[in-house]
Amino acid sequence: MADTPSPHVLILGAGFGGLNAARALREAPVRITLVDRKNYHLFQPLLYQVATSGLSPGDIAFPARAIFRNQKNLTFRMSEVQHIDLAQKRLDTSTGALTFDYLILAAGSETSYFGMQSVQENGLGLKDLDEAVSIRNRVLRMFELAAQEPDPEKRRALLTFVVVGGGPTGVESAGALSELIRLVLIKDYPQLSLKDVRILLLEAADRLLGGFPAPLQEYASETLWRKHVEVRFGASVTGFDGERVTLKSEEVIPSQTLIWAAGVRAARIMDRLGVRQSRQNRVVVTELLNLPDHPTVFVIGDAAYLEHEGQPLPMMAPVAIQQGQTTARNILHHLRGEPLETFVYKDPGSLATIGRNAAVARLWGLKLTGFLAWAMWLGVHLLWLVGFRNKLVVLINWAWDYFFYDRGIRLITAQQKWPWTPGKASEGETKGRELGL
């Protein structure tokens, strides 16, 4: 293919944005190269369920090559991007250089610790499969250690789990963690008492799920309270040494598990483009989703900064999907010498689940809570999930968990010396080194 004269579209990232851009160019007279450092598309919205033993990594990851097997104009390339030269229209990767006529940067976002070294070193992010498996291993390990810990103070510290960040990820993780512990794990550890368990959700602002209507925010925090999650507002983490979480208020929480869902930023590679970036390091794009000085370079999804009704577009799948499709159309327009479309975000509403029968939904101007919102959440996520096998297996796992109050995948897969010593997380359990599935 390399010698055909058709223009070369280079897509960086096989997330929702890159995936949909590539699919939308299926019939286009272009050569497409899709580059990702992973060989699979990850269904991020369900990552927290891998972290809480509900799903296997393989259930929410789908091989990129399988997705594009029948797309003749696309080549997948598993490589790490090292440098992007916009002027030369050139991309240097760990497996050689690539030139492009059109570039779609869909590199997504990564965790931001706001420069807090101690939190970055000892806390657990939740942006990829490795991190999700690290959380699962950590939580289960804490219970194994607590079951053998005679000192009640130490035991309570082992059973204290701190989730930081009241956005959807934090809310869903805290809710799922509460159900994992109170409905499942406690039956595994008869020698432990729920009275020794603490689950905290720390939010610096005064509400959860910013962006959702106030009643839904209230419902979310109320529901979490009923699940015995200590929802704390105005609580800013200042450090975590692996044994103690410290807050701005100088409150100290003895815990060995801090799940960091408080900050994300555009993928770091975006910082090296030398173009204008805005909040969360997102690259400022025109309404056409391209760069002012590089009209054939598009940035979409979490990595792109564009405002919608005065607000930056949320870092959510629907935005990335729609931007991917618009960008594909704009590349066709450009090829045909037609004017490009401006991106208009069609807000499909938003959903967040807190646990069994409990979710919040903002759709078609409606505000829904409880079972109905939860059922919608299930349906939408099953629908979005790539691959029939994955859908089926996820459905079975969900049904199983729902009817039997069980979580099948509660496995500790980190090999390390026992007993596990706090702070020493890096030994054996090195973050992002528990290489999932």
Added chain:
Amino acid sequence: MADTPSPHVLILGAGFGGLNAARALREAPVRITLVDRKNYHLFQPLLYQVATSGLSPGDIAFPARAIFRNQKNLTFRMSEVQHIDLAQKRLDTSTGALTFDYLILAAGSETSYFGMQSVQENGLGLKDLDEAVSIRNRVLRMFELAAQEPDPEKRRALLTFVVVGGGPTGVESAGALSELIRLVLIKDYPQLSLKDVRILLLEAADRLLGGFPAPLQEYASETLWRKHVEVRFGASVTGFDGERVTLKSEEVIPSQTLIWAAGVRAARIMDRLGVRQSRQNRVVVTELLNLPDHPTVFVIGDAAYLEHEGQPLPMMAPVAIQQGQTTARNILHHLRGEPLETFVYKDPGSLATIGRNAAVARLWGLKLTGFLAWAMWLGVHLLWLVGFRNKLVVLINWAWDYFFYDRGIRLITAQQKWPWTPGKASEGETKGRELGL
């Protein structure tokens, strides 16, 4: 429970032997402590399917605490055993010491490289989930690298996969690897040719599946040949530097993937008991399955050496299961002051699968091959698999693979710098550090 006077049965290992001994003591007037360094029971017979992208680790691992949740007289303890003092009836673990009245050593077996350092460092074993995930990652990575490798010699080396050992593990792995590559992966990599792929099965003896009747051995090697596996007899590996497999014949095979299924030995902890060991370091036990000098210490499963019709009992699940049950009964006999039973192995026959519709079965004096044997293999393994959820998910994955010639879990989960440099396997992909599921 610790202060009740009932005798303490300590079981080391949650494999088939330990699991069945513990279950059989469900109603017994004893306290049971089950110690394992993992928190799950692993269904070893399907490990090779995790290694070949067919199943998720979570599909063949079941949480030990879930298995024994309703067994009131059992406590599970996740710890690493450090020292066993038979005279003092004492076990030192990473989380403290335990004393026992009865000890059941069901520690299983581990890979033996016959002291070949280079093979141990660069080869891949297949005894636990980490190793299975390492093999999966390695095979898929080889294809990703080959897809980007211009040099045909290097590409052929990347696509050469050497399986060592003609026992069931080697045969099943080679067959599954061939089907993964020829039926699935090749569709993922249109730029690669099957002509560049080599799969070798190296066996030092002159037949596969030693222990099976000769016609079944012939069928196995013929079937593998038809799957384009180069079955080589009288081939002894002498070294593997990560780029070249060297044989006793001085033949050199350029390859970066060596799967070692040629040797197992009793778990190393057995060497520190100071008791008599036989072939493969297995501990010699009496017909009562206990130690001559320590009648209340039993050794069962792969770790035990006992002959049956002049042959050492095979390292297979049925042996471990039956020995676990007999040992449970013998502990009850001993409690009641009754004479102990001698262990009589009831050979249920044996099964090995080579691929779709192809297996060999020796049971009820019958020799079966082909579809019927394969169907039996499926049934027996589904039946043995612990947990309904696991059975269901495995069945779905199998049906999916069978009807759609697909392997859903072909994910590379090892984070490492690209390009991957041979021999450097230890970087990022450190063996047993790709911590599965």
